Amino acid sequence: MSSITRRKALGVAAGAAAGAAAGLALAGQATAATARTAAPAAGPAAPGSFDEVYQGRRIKGGPAHGGGHHGGHHTGGYSVTIDGEELHVMRNADGTWISVITHYEPVATPRAAARAAVRELQGAPLVPLTLS
Incomplete structure (x- = not known):
């Protein structure tokens, strides 16, 4: 059944x-x-240039033209300086930015990376990064 x-x-x-x-x-x-x-194949738009004094330090940033210390290598085509010394910055795959000073603190823009580095340096000079 x-x-x-x-x-x-x-x-x-x-x-x-x-x-x-x-x-x-x-x-x-x-x-x-x-x-x-x-997402668009071109990726996120490149950040604009900046030039300001932040906590008494001159920070500048803009598109790299290949003449910097690293020749644009791993910088996302962007150059940042603090008081004229290059701050090595790198764009992560998710679009955030890190610097050699604040490597484990990703931020939204290179300007934010420069400001975070200034805070972290606490008045100390930025020593150029040398690669061997």
């Missing part, structure tokens, strides 16, 4: 509902992943 019981019907319904919920969750994850990877 092939009669369906209430227990079997509820089990089938619950399984179908769980499968549908899992499918919706996977579809939502796929949509979110597509949205994350659908």
